[in-house]
Amino acid sequence: MRFGYFDRKNREYVVTRPDTPTPWINYIGSGNYGGIVSNTGGGYSFHKDPQNRRVTRYRYNNIPMDRPGRYVYIRNKDTGEYWNPGYQPVQKKLDGYSCRHGLGYSVLTGEYKGVIGEVTYFVPDDKNFELWFVKVSNTRSIQQNLQIFAYSEFCFWDAIMDQQNVDWVQQINQGRFDDGIITYHPHHVSDNAAFFATGEKVSSFDTNLETFIGRYRSEGNPIAVEQGACSNSISYRTNGVGAFCIDCDLGPNEERELVFVLGFAEEKSEIRKDIKEYLLPENAKAAFSRLQASWLDFTSKLSVETPDEDMNLFVNIWNQYQCKTTLNWSRFVSLYQLGLGRGMGIRDSAQDTLGVMHTIPAEAKEVIIKLLKCQYTDGRAYHLFFPLTGEGGQGDAPVKKFDWYSDDHLWLILAVNAYIKETGDFEFLNMEVPYNDKITSQTVMRHLDMALEFTNNNRGPHNIALAGRADWNDTLNLDTGKGVAESVFTSMLYCRALIEMIEILDYLKNTDMIKKYSDMYEDMKNAINDTCWDGEWYKRAFDDNSQPLGSKENKFGKIFINSQSWAVLSKVAENGRANESMESVEKYLNSKYGVVTMYPAYTEYDTTKGGVTTFPPGTKENGGIFLHTNPWVMISEVMLGHGDKAFMYYNQILPGKRNDDAELYEVEPYVYCQNILGKEHPQFGIGRNSWLSGTAAWNMVASSQYILGIRANYDSLTVDPCIPSSWKGFKATRVFRGATYYIEVQNPNRVCAGVEKIIVDGVETEKIPVFEAGTEHNVVVVMK
Ligand code: GLC
Numbered sequence: 001m002r003f004g005y006f007d008r009k010n011r012e013y014v015v016t017r018p019d020t021p022t023p024w025i026n027y028i029g030s031g032n033y034g035g036i037v038s039n040t041g042g043g044y045s046f047h048k049d050p051q052n053r054r055v056t057r058y059r060y061n062n063i064p065m066d067r068p069g070r071y072v073y074i075r076n077k078d079t080g081e082y083w084n085p086g087y088q089p090v091q092k093k094l095d096g097y098s099c100r101h102g103l104g105y106s107v108l109t110g111e112y113k114g115v116i117g118e119v120t121y122f123v124p125d126d127k128n129f130e131l132w133f134v135k136v137s138n139t140r141s142i143q144q145n146l147q148i149f150a151y152s153e154f155c156f157w158d159a160i161m162d163q164q165n166v167d168w169v170q171q172i173n174q175g176r177f178d179d180g181i182i183t184y185h186p187h188h189v190s191d192n193a194a195f196f197a198t199g200e201k202v203s204s205f206d207t208n209l210e211t212f213i214g215r216y217r218s219e220g221n222p223i224a225v226e227q228g229a230c231s232n233s234i235s236y237r238t239n240g241v242g243a244f245c246i247d248c249d250l251g252p253n254e255e256r257e258l259v260f261v262l263g264f265a266e267e268k269s270e271i272r273k274d275i276k277e278y279l280l281p282e283n284a285k286a287a288f289s290r291l292q293a294s295w296l297d298f299t300s301k302l303s304v305e306t307p308d309e310d311m312n313l314f315v316n317i318w319n320q321y322q323c324k325t326t327l328n329w330s331r332f333v334s335l336y337q338l339g340l341g342r343g344m345g346i347r348d349s350a351q352d353t354l355g356v357m358h359t360i361p362a363e364a365k366e367v368i369i370k371l372l373k374c375q376y377t378d379g380r381a382y383h384l385f386f387p388l389t390g391e392g393g394q395g396d397a398p399v400k401k402f403d404w405y406s407d408d409h410l411w412l413i414l415a416v417n418a419y420i421k422e423t424g425d426f427e428f429l430n431m432e433v434p435y436n437d438k439i440t441s442q443t444v445m446r447h448l449d450m451a452l453e454f455t456n457n458n459r460g461p462h463n464i465a466l467a468g469r470a471d472w473n474d475t476l477n478l479d480t481g482k483g484v485a486e487s488v489f490t491s492m493l494y495c496r497a498l499i500e501m502i503e504i505l506d507y508l509k510n511t512d513m514i515k516k517y518s519d520m521y522e523d524m525k526n527a528i529n530d531t532c533w534d535g536e537w538y539k540r541a542f543d544d545n546s547q548p549l550g551s552k553e554n555k556f557g558k559i560f561i562n563s564q565s566w567a568v569l570s571k572v573a574e575n576g577r578a579n580e581s582m583e584s585v586e587k588y589l590n591s592k593y594g595v596v597t598m599y600p601a602y603t604e605y606d607t608t609k610g611g612v613t614t615f616p617p618g619t620k621e622n623g624g625i626f627l628h629t630n631p632w633v634m635i636s637e638v639m640l641g642h643g644d645k646a647f648m649y650y651n652q653i654l655p656g657k658r659n660d661d662a663e664l665y666e667v668e669p670y671v672y673c674q675n676i677l678g679k680e681h682p683q684f685g686i687g688r689n690s691w692l693s694g695t696a697a698w699n700m701v702a703s704s705q706y707i708l709g710i711r712a713n714y715d716s717l718t719v720d721p722c723i724p725s726s727w728k729g730f731k732a733t734r735v736f737r738g739a740t741y742y743i744e745v746q747n748p749n750r751v752c753a754g755v756e757k758i759i760v761d762g763v764e765t766e767k768i769p770v771f772e773a774g775t776e777h778n779v780v781v782v783m784k
Contacts, residue, residue, distance in 0.1 A: 001663040006656065006670070007100070011295075011317050013670040015039040015099040018087035021666035023066040023335055025691070026101040028130055029123040031328030033263060035070075035130060036335065037106040037121050039099035041086035042066035043335075044155070047128055047264035049388030050332060050339025054159035055194045055264050056152050060338055064089070064220070070262065072134055073149040073225045074117045077249075082149075082225050085110030085117035089219035101670065103295035103321050105288070114140035115250075124278055124287035129195075129263020133284050136258070138250035146248040149225050150260045153209060154184040154194050154240040160340055175207025175235030175242075182207050183268055184240040193268035196242025197261045199279030203247050204230035209239035257281035298324065301359045302704060306723075306730040310656040315703050318656075322671045322696040323355030327367065329692060336674075336689040341396065343384035346374050347472065348694060350411035355697030357422045358704070358712065358734070365428065368415050372433045372447050377440050379447075379454030381409040392436060397469050397611075401483035406458070406468035406490040409451035413497040416448060417504060421712040424737060424770065426508065448501065449513075455494045456520055460486035461546055463527040465494055470611075471541075472562065473597075475621040477610025480544040487541050488532045488550070492566035495524050499571060507714045525572045533577060537584040538563040540598070543608045550598065557609075559588050560598040561629045568636035582636055586645070593685050594625035594653040595633050596678040618681025620688075625676040627653055627695040631702035638706040638722040643752030646707050647724045650699070658687070672696055710734050710743065716767040719781045721745050722753040729783075738773025747783045754784035 003024070004015040015024055023038035035045035035056075043066075044058035059067060067089055075082035083092035086099065086108035096111035105122035120133040138144045156162040156169045172187040180202055183193040206212040206224060211233035214223025224230045230245045248256055259279050265271045277283045303316045330348045333339035350371055353364040374382040374392050382392035383405050394403050420426055429445040442450070458466045465471075467478045467485040472493070478485030498521040505514045532539045540550030540560035550560040564581035567573035573581055589595045601623025602613040615622035630653050637646035651657065655672055658665040667673045667687035674689035705711040709721035710732055717736045728750070732743040758765055759780040768779055 002660055003662050004099075004669075005659070006313060008313060010100070010102070012100045012102040013318075013668075015101070016097070018097055018099075021663065022690075024099075024101070024668045025335060026106045027325045027328070027691075028104060028106070028121055029328075030104075030126050032126055033123055033128045033130065034328065035121075035123075036333070038066050038069065038335075039086070039101070039106075039108075040066060040069070040088035041071055041084065041108055041119070042069035042088060044069075045130060045262060046333065046339060049386055050329075051159050051341065051343070051386060052388040053157050053264065054155040054162065054339065055157075055262070057155040057162070060335070064218075068153045068219050070119075070121060070132060071149075071151045071219060072117065072119050072132065073151070073222075074112070074115060074136065075147040075149065075225055075228060076113070076115075077145040077147055077228060080226075080228070081113075083110065083112045085119055091220065102292075103299070103317070104291050111139075114138065115144060115146065120288065122288060122291055124284070125290065127263070127274070127278075128265065129261050129275060131278055131284050131287065132260040132262065133281070133288065134258045134260065135255060136248055136250065137255035138253060141252040143252065144250050146250060147203075147228060148246045148248050148258060149222075149230075149243065150196075150198065150246075151212070151219070151222075151241060151243045152196055152262055154242065156186065157192075157194070163340075170238050173235055173237060173240050175233075175240040177205050177207055177232070177234065181271055182242040182244075183271070184235075184242070185268070191267050192265065193271070194264050195262070195268070195271050196244070197271065197275055197279070198244050198246070198259065200244070200246045200258050202244050204232055204245045206230040206233045206243040207240060208233035208235040209241045212241050212243045259284045295321075298359055301735040302710070302732070304704070304708060304730060304732040306708070307727050308651075310654055311650070311703065313656055314654060315700075315708075318670050319672075319696060319700050319703070320355075320359065322691065323352070323700050324359070326352045326692055326694070326696045327356050327363070331692045334690070334692045337692055343386045343392070345384050346371055346381045346408040347383075347405070347411045350415040351694045352697050353415045354418050355700040357418045358736075361419055361422045364415070365419055365423075365425075368412070368419060369431075369433055371412055371415070372444060373436060375409060375412070375435050375447055375450070377435045377437060377450070379409055379450030379452070380404045381412070381451075382436060383408055394469070397474070397477065399469065400479045400481040402466070402468045402479055404468045405470055406455070406465050406487050407471045407493055409454055410490070410493050410497045412451055413448050413500055416444060417500040418712075420504065421714055422736075424714065429504075452494065452497060452501070452517070452520065455490065460484050460542065462486055462531040462542060464488060464491040464524065464532065467541060473612070473621050475611030475615070476541060476549070477612075478541055478543045478549075478608070480608060482544045484546060485542060485544045488528060488539055488563045489541070489566055491524055491528055491532075492563065492570040492572055495521055495528075495570035495572050496566065498524075504714075525570075528567075528572050529574070529577075532563070537581045538567050538573070538577075545608065547608075549609070556600050556602045557598050558600065559584060561585060561589055561595055561633065562597075565629070565632035565636045568639050569632060578636075578640060582633070582640060582642075582645075585633060590649075591625065591679040591684070592652060593676050594627060595630050595649065596623050596680075597621050597626045597629060598623055599680075601678070601680045616681065618678040618684065620675050623680050624678040625653070627672055627675060628693055628698060631695065631698035634702040635706045638702075638709075638753075641722060641753040643707070643722040644724050646702075646722055650703060650707060653695075653699075661685075672699060708732060712736060716769055717741060719743055719745065719758070719768060719779060720753075720755055721781070721783065723747065725750045725752050737770055739771035740776045741768065741779050742776065743779045743781065745781045745783065749784065751784050756782045756784045
């Protein structure tokens with residue numbers, strides 16, 4: 001069953017039924033002020049940091065589902081009937097409904113008895129507030145006397161405290177109204193305020209939740225809307241809302257536009273001045289056009305025309321869009337990750353930069369600097385940090401012997417290298433950045449060196465990397481206190497990081513460091529090959545009793561995905577082991593909805609393995625399809641020259657392909673989700689935890705840089721495709737260091753891989769050079 005469709009021309013996903021299996025959401029804002037908007041208007045807003053500066057409330061995992069939100073009620077004064085353009089929360093059966101999720105905005109449109117209500121939510125010009133642009137049209141040839149109620153429920157800014165100390169929060173809350181602006185702030189804070197405002201003539205308002213909703217009622221039947229007026233309540237305690245009632249009598253076929261503004265002000269005396277221009281509908285519309293133009297610019301750095309329409313849709317629009325969202329919010333705030341406690345992940349954000357390097361490298365650099373500041377002087381890193389307070393830490397997993405994850409610091413090397421390849425900014429390596437003690441500063445190069453040293457200095461009995469609290473797989477908690485558990489994956493990631501450092505140093509002609517890193521690489525590679533090959537694939541880890549995981553010897557978890565793909569990514573696998581490992585992945589781990597993390601899944605809780613065994617078989621890391629890992633399989637297949645396989649893996653998890661199957665898939669078909677229940681689960685195929693996943697960045701990398709083969713290099717642009725043999729070629733436009741490259745790939749002999757010749761502006765060359773910014777060039781790549 002379908003719940004909507006892709007509007008390719010308008011670059012929107014259009015939800016056509018409100019009763020989606022889960023809320024299908026979108027993000028507004030840029031990472032500064034932002035929010036989540038569901039297809040029925042549910043969701044919430046935050047400023048800079050959803051834990052420490054939450055603007056509006058959301059009741060997670062609750063009944064009725066997906067509430068509250070940014071609600072607009074339309075009431076007919078003559079009949080007393082009321083409804084919402086987005087269906088929720090009143091749930092009146094509408095004569096028409098749609099939700100258009102676009103890049104940075106969502107438009108909810110509903111129709112009831114000849115009235116069309118349309119609400120567009122977006123953040124204008126990266127401000128600290130969002131606009132609700134409301135259009136109400138009377139399509140009938142009679143007068144309709146209406147009222148518009150606009151409503152949102154404030155949260156105490158510290159969202160944990162909001163849940164935790166209800167008496168305090170309720171006693172200190174203060175809501176005020178002054179000429180169209182409702183402010184909300186705790187009693188003891190005088191400068192900051194959350195606010196809700198309008199330039200319309202307000203016929204009544206409420207700042208107090210209990211007054212607006214009424215006793216034993218809900219957002220679905222608020223007393224204020226039912227009786228047709230708010231009570232002009234001032235909140236001296238209890239819970240805060242922003243609610244306005246505006247009279248809106250419409251003559252035959254008349255329409256009216258209204259603007260509401262919801263936001264956060266660091267200085268509340270400035271609110272009126274800051275929002276003034278946006279209160280006029282004309283200005284709000286102009287801001288909306290600027291928003292659309294900025295997203296067009298964002299996605300214009302790469303666009304492709306391949307024979308696969310869905311791939312085009314994702315590479316050109318939706319995957320790029322999701323990458324920006326994951327850069328903004330890491331794994332911090334979605335409908336599944338609640339913006340509480342978790343913060344921005346170090347490993348996560350480092351990987352997220354890879355997905356936006358071609359679009360906004362300067363922003364990616366800023367994120368990388370923040371992450372480098374999260375490193376300890378010994379090279380390891382925090383696991384997470386909070387953007388508003390700058391505090392960092394290791395999260396709340398139980399600590400046995402080690403208070404660190406074995407991989408966090410290593411991802412920084414991949415991020416820095418990708419940044420330098422995209423920009424040529426080698427100077428970055430010499431920039432001094434403080435460590436998390438805020439006293440010691442060292443160059444970026446030294447930070448990266450320390451990261452490698454940390455892993456090198458923390459090895460176990462097999463001479464490979466210690467596992468610490470976990471590696472990329474948060475749930476493999478092998479350390480029971482002895483501190484000897486080891487991670488094959490981290491060892492491979494370390495090898496990949498070393499290769500990337502050697503590449504940079506080669507370019508810088510730093511032979512001493514190359515020697516050091518080559519020795520470190522060989523040492524680790526040999527250790528892995530000597531002790532971790534299992535016969536048909538690589539083992540995954542050793543537990544604290546030095547027993548293997550991911551071995552034929554195991555009853556459960558005989559084979560894991562990551563130690564196969566990373567054996568290829570790290571070039572550790574040799575003597576046919578790369579092909580053999582990848583064949584084992586296909587044979588034992590693949591399924592029609594994607595490759596599972598491991599097989600067979602654990603059936604019982606096992607303290608020597610930890611979190612992974614808390615999940616039922618086929619769920620998440622325990623044999624689920626953890627999508628983040630799938631692009632690593634695609635990249636590995638590309639590295640082995642297998643274009644058909646790489647594309648098969650790409651295709652089978654492409655969300656757009658699940659659009660017609662959404663009743664089973666359940667989550668949004670326009671973005672990757674984090675996991676799909678695996679083949680050992682009775683509900684195989686259901687997607688979970690949409691939006692915030694490393695899947696976004698890595699699929700961007702796998703599809704554009706590996707399958708299509710367009711990747712930045714220190715001194716050139718590489719075009720080295722590995723595509724399905726059925727393709728006769730493809731076209732792409734790529735902006736690289738400010739110059740635009742119009743690329744045409746020809747595949748006359750229908751091969752998967754291999755380049756015969758490269759023609760740049762009519763001349764055959766070895767490399768595609770870096771051109772002056774602002775210039776345009778034609779590149780033809782003919783495959784073998
Ligand atoms: C979640 C975490 C990520 C981790 C992954 C696998 O996505 O955010 O950091 O790598 O799970 O456990």
